[in-house]
Amino acid sequence: MSDFYEVGPAEPVVISTRVDKVSPKARREHNVRAAIVIAIAMFCLLPIFVMSMTAFKTRSDAVSAPPKLLFKPTLEGFVFLFTERALVPPARAQELLASDTTDLSLFERVALSSGQEITGPSDYVGRLKNSLIIAGVSTIFSVVLGFFAAYAFSRFDVPGKDDLMFFILSTRMLPAVVVTIPLFLMYRQFGLHDTYQGMILLYTVFNLSLAVWLLKGFIDEIPLEYEEAALVDGYSRIQAIFKIVLPQAMTGIAATVVFSLIFAWNEYAFALMLTSDKARTAPPTIATMLGRGGIEWSAIAAGSLGFLIPVAIVVFLLRDYLLRGVTFGAVRR
C-alpha cells in the first residue's frame, strides 16, 4: 500500500466518484463544462418550455404581451384540443354554474367556465393515430428495404453501382411542392387519395433514398471478414446477415429509423394535398386549428405537445445506439 491516504495521489486525479480525490482544478473545469452543456440544453429546450407553458394557459394569458411567466394553469387548451364545442347562451350557462356541477366531468366543467358545451370528441386523437400508423409503417418499410438494398450495394458487384446510387439519391432532389400536383393527379386516378396505403407508399419511397445512403455507409464500415468468418463457420449468407451484419449495423439502423420517422412524422405538404379525412395526419390538423373562430394558441400548443411525445419516446428508446453512433469510428476495431 502506498501512503495515498496521508499524502494523496501522486498525479492529480481527474475523474473519481469521490469528490475529495479529484483535484480542484479538474473539478472546476468539470463544473465549467457542465454549466456550458446545461446552458446549451436550456437554450435548445426553450421553445418546448414555452410550448408546454402555453398549453396550460387560458386564451387571454396565451396571447398577453409580454408573455406571462406566472399564471393560473388551466386545462382549457386540452379541452379545446380534444373536443368539439358549442356556445351556451349566457343565461343557461349561469344556471348550470349555479346548480351542482359535480355530476359534470372535469372537461365539461372547464368548457362551461368559458361558456361552452361539449358536443363531441374532436378528430385530434384519430389524426394522431393516423400519423402513428403511416409514419411507423413507412419507417419500417424504408429501413427494411433500405437495409437490404444498402447491403447489396455495399457487398456485391452491382452493375452500374455508382449510377444507381446517384439515381436513388436523385429521387430526393425535387422539392415536395413540385411533385405534389402530379402525385395528386396520379393518386386520384389510382384511388390512393386519402388512404393509408397511398401515404405509406409515398413516405417509404421518399425515405428510401436516405435509408439506402445512410445504411450503405454504415455497412461499408463493417469489415467483410466478419461475414466471411460466419460463412466458413457454416452459415449461409442470409444467416450471416441476420446474425452478424444486423447486430453490428444497429447504430446505423437506429439513426435511419430516427431520420425516417422524423421525416414521415413531420411531413406537411404531401399530407395536406393528398389526404382529406380518413388518412389525414396530425401536422395539417394542428395547422388548421389556426383558422376556426380565433386562434386557439393553447389548444395548438397542447396538440403540438402530444405530437412531440411519440418521437421523443422512440429517440429515448434508441438512445444507446444513437450515442454509440456518435463515437462510431473513433475506436480502433
Add this chain to the structure above:
Amino acid sequence: MAQIELKQVEKLFGEKYAVKPMDLTINNGEFVCLLGPSGCGKTTTLRMISGLETASGGTILLDGENVTWHHPSDRDIAFVFQLYALYPHMTVRDNIAFPLQAEGMNKDDIDTRVSEVVDILRIGHMLKYKPGKLSGGDQQRVALARALVRRPKAFLMDEPLGALDAELRETMRAEIKALHIAQNATTVYVTHDQVEAMALSDRIVVMSAAEVQQVGTPAEVYYDPANLFVAGFIGSPGMNVLKGQLDGDVVRFLGNNNTLPLPARYRIPLLTTLDADKNVIVGFRPEAGTINADGSMQGEVYAVDMHGAYKLLHVNLGDVPDTHEPTIVHLRTDRMASNPMGSQLRFTVDPAMMRFFDPKSGKAILPSQTDQTDRQPVEVLSTTAEGQA
C-alpha cells in the same frame, strides 16, 4: 483430416491473373505455408480453397471430392483471419460456440466441445468478455479456438500473426506449431514472413507474380532455390548472385578479376545448358563464404552490420563498368573478426554451397546426379519427436 488437391486452379480479376494455373497437393496432416511478397496471389489461393473466392478455372479436391463450386459453409474448412474477425457483439464463449450452433448441435455437446478447446488454448478465464477487451494475442487464441472447435477437415490461416508485435508473434508461432503437432491437422498457412514459414512448415510454396516459384521443404527452398527469385527472396539477406562467365574449370566474374573454381558435378550440366557465350549466374549464401588470405575472391569492405551473434560484411567486388554501381556480396563472419570499412579482403566459397542459374530463364541448373563429389550432406529436418527417432 483431409488431403487438399488443386488442379490447374487459377484466378482472374478481369484480364489480369491473380493466380496463374497452379497444381498443388497438400497431404493429410501436412503443414504447408504459402510464402511470397504481398500481391503475389497467396491469399487469393487460400481464399479459393476456402470458397470465399471462386476459382476462375481448375478443380479443387478435398479428400477426392470436387468442392470447386461448393459454398464455404459446405466445405468443412476453418479459416483464421489476420485481424481475427471475432464477432464483436458476442462474448468469447459465444464466438467459439458459433460454428457449432450452425450445425444445430445441442447445448450440452456445445459446452463439452467449447471447454475442450478452451483448455487446449488456456483461455478459460476470458470466456465472459467481449473480444474488444482482449489483447491481440488472446484474440488470436480465441480465433484459433473458434477454428479448432469444429474439428474441421483442414485449417486455413491467413497471416494469423501479422497483426501481433514481434515478441508475441514468436510465442504464438510456437503455440500454433505445438497445436499442429498435437492435432496433426492439415493446415495451409499464408505468410509473407519467411522466418514464420521456415519455422512452421513441412513444405513451403514460394509464390511471386501470381505464380508458384517453388514447392519444397524449408531446407530445399533455402539451399536449392529453383530460380533467382527464390534465391533472393529466401534468407535475409538473400543468396548472393553474381554474373559470370564459364572459362574452363573456373567461373570468371564480370567487371573484376575474381574467379571461383567450378565444382565438378556442375561441369556437364553447365556445358549442356549454357549458350555459346558461356554466361552464367552464380549464387551462394552469405555463410558459404570464408575469409581466407589465399581466397580466389577479392573485394573491399563496403559496410559492416553487427547482428550480435555474427557480423554481416557487405563486400564490394568492384564497380560495374557502365553504371559505376558497386557489386555487393554479403558474407557472414565471426562477431569478433575485425574488417574495417574500406579494407581489402580475400575469401573462398564452399563449393558444396555454390549454385548456378541460367541467365536467360533465371532457373537453377541442377548438378549431375551421378557425380557426388562436393555434394552437401542431406539435411533431415523433422519437427516431431517421432520424426527424429
